[in-house]
Amino acid sequence: xxxxxxxxxxxxxxxVYYGPGLGGKTTNIQYIFQxxxxxxxxxxxxxxxxxxxxxxxxxxxxxxxxxRGFKTRFHLYTVPGQVFYEASRKLILRGVDGIIFVADxxxxxxxxxxxxxxxxxxxxxxxxxxxxxVPLIMQWNKRDLPNAVSIEELNQKLNRFSSPTQEAVAVxxxxxxxxLKSLSKxxxxxxxxxxxSN
Amino acid sequence: MENMLKxxxxxxxADKAQVVLCKRDGSILFDSHYGKRDHFLEVMALIIGSVxxxxxxxxxMSVEKDSDFMMxxxxxxxxxxxxxxxxxxxxxxxxILMFENELNPAQFKIKxxxxxxxxxxxxxxxxxxxxLLFENITDDEIERMFEGCKV
Ligand SMILES: Nc1nc2c(ncn2[C@@H]2O[C@H](COP(=O)(O)OP(=O)(O)O)[C@@H](O)[C@H]2O)c(=O)[nH]1
Ligand SMILES: [Mg+2]
Numbered sequence: 001x002x003x004x005x006x007x008x009x010x011x012x013x014x015x016v017y018y019g020p021g022l023g024g025k026t027t028n029i030q031y032i033f034q035x036x037x038x039x040x041x042x043x044x045x046x047x048x049x050x051x052x053x054x055x056x057x058x059x060x061x062x063x064x065x066x067x068r069g070f071k072t073r074f075h076l077y078t079v080p081g082q083v084f085y086e087a088s089r090k091l092i093l094r095g096v097d098g099i100i101f102v103a104d105x106x107x108x109x110x111x112x113x114x115x116x117x118x119x120x121x122x123x124x125x126x127x128x129x130x131x132x133x134v135p136l137i138m139q140w141n142k143r144d145l146p147n148a149v150s151i152e153e154l155n156q157k158l159n160r161f162s163s164p165t166q167e168a169v170a171v172x173x174x175x176x177x178x179x180l181k182s183l184s185k186x187x188x189x190x191x192x193x194x195x196x197s198n
Numbered sequence: 199m200e201n202m203l204k205x206x207x208x209x210x211x212a213d214k215a216q217v218v219l220c221k222r223d224g225s226i227l228f229d230s231h232y233g234k235r236d237h238f239l240e241v242m243a244l245i246i247g248s249v250x251x252x253x254x255x256x257x258x259m260s261v262e263k264d265s266d267f268m269m270x271x272x273x274x275x276x277x278x279x280x281x282x283x284x285x286x287x288x289x290x291x292x293x294i295l296m297f298e299n300e301l302n303p304a305q306f307k308i309k310x311x312x313x314x315x316x317x318x319x320x321x322x323x324x325x326x327x328x329x330l331l332f333e334n335i336t337d338d339e340i341e342r343m344f345e346g347c348k349v
Contacts, residue, residue: 003225004331011331012225040347045240047247056247061239065346067339068332075224075243091250095223177344185340192327 002097004193010071013187014095015180018120019102020112021053021081024141024170028102029060029076031173032180036062055080057092067188074184081116090123098135098187100179102170103158105140105148110157117158135186136163139179144169199321203228206316212309215297219317220246222282222290227323233298242294249280249292268307275300279307283314285323293317 003012017025026046033044040063047056058078066072079089101120103113124131140154151167159165164182168175207213207230219228224246229238252269269280280294295310297303 003227014223014225035349036347037349042240043237045243047244056251057243059240059243059247061243063347065343067335067343072343075239077243087254088251091247091254094250095221095225181337181340181344184343185335185337188332189330189335191331193325193329193331 002095002187002191004070004191006193008071009069010073011067011188011191012073012075013097013191014075014077015098015100015183015187016092016096017076017078017100017102018089018093018116019079019081019139019141020104020109020116021083023081023102023104023109023113023116024168025078025081025102026058027170028100028139028141028168028176028179029058029078031170031176032062032076033060035173035177040064053080053082055085056088064184072184072188074180083115086119086123089119090126093120093123093127096124096127096129096134097190098137098183100137100139100183101158101163102139102141102168103154105142105154106145107147107149110149110153113154113158117160121160132161135183135190136161137179137183137186138163138165139168139170139175140165141168141170141175143167143174144172199323200228202320203313203316204230207313210309210312212295212306212313214300215295215306215309217313218242218294218296220292220294222246222250222292227291233296245278245280245294246292249282249294253282266311268310270307272297272303274303277303279310281310281314283317285317285321286319287322287324289323291317 042061045059060076062074064072077092079092121131138159166175166179216233217230220226249269271278276298278296284290293313295306
């Protein structure tokens with residue numbers, strides 16, 4: 001969406017947490033919600049099922065501080081992970097400015113990580129993006145689990161574009177803000193506008 | 199754009215409803231600042247999600263050629279209408295209209311159609327985005343941007 005309003009000196013960006021089901025996407029934004037002052041964030045909107053699986057999306061609006069005189073607002077979305085929600089994931093990727101791919105480090109999740117990543121690439125292409133140019137952070141989540149594969153393996157199997165990476169234990173909050181900060185920087189430096197229009 | 203649309207809304211008497219114009223990715227381009235404002239962004243994310251999903255359903259029913267689709271969730275006095283449309287230079291948009299305590303909601307169905315038509319005929323949105331807004335952002339600047347929102 002990356003919507004820059006010169007009159008109000010305001011920037012709006014859409015950030016999507018993408019990845020396989022149960023990888024920790026919702027946990028990421030729940031942690032951000034908990035650690036953000038009440039006047040700086042909205043409510044988490046969650047469209048989920050009884051067992052807390054995301055059905056359509058989670059959404060959290062986040063008002064950050066200023067950067068070079070511009071107020072910055074991030075619209076954080078998560079996609080539903082289950083395979084059969086492909087149509088929802090496509091919709092949520094519309095107008096995305098940056099993606100945090102939350103990979104589940106567990107050995108038995110490698111297949112679903114790869115499948116999800118491939119799905120993301122084809123969904124982005126369908127929306128008219130060149131996936132290699134979309135700001136992307138690879139978050140290696142669940143580093144606390146004993147069955148986590150090595151970072152080398154994750155990089156080799158998933159990090160197609162040599163994107164910046166971040167190890168995380170989202171349930172403890174480790175790596176959560178770090179991921180968002182790294183992505184913010186890339187997203188903000190990618191903002192394009194027509195300066196002469198105002 | 200903002201003033202033109204504002205005037206048009208008053209002109210057709212749609213100013214007794216909340217009118218929001220957004221792109222299909224969810225970015226809000228215009229908001230008439232009418233009525234309840236609690237959790238505005240959250241409500242918008244939900245509505246835009248519902249309209250996109252509804253529109254997608256219509257497409258799988260292969261009726262997308264019928265351009266006159268409107269999403270409606272309303273009773274005889276309160277409700278939401280939303281309609282896909284576009285600007286005259288083909289930027290795809292949704293118009294959302296919300297009303298409360300209204301004796302004649304059906305009038306808003308006509309009005310939202312008028313607004314869509316107005317956008318198609320009169321509003322250009324395409325920007326030639328060629329300049330980078332920021333260069334060389336430092337880690338310190340990012341830290342400071344996040345600093346203010348910590349608990
Ligand atoms: N051990 C461990 N569990 C995690 C971690 N992050 C998330 N979880 C758990 O994984 C499950 C699924 O997380 P959720 O955020 O709902 O996944 P989503 O489907 O990607 O939204 C939950 O039970 C979380 O508590 C982590 O870093 N380590
Ligand atoms: Mg979830």
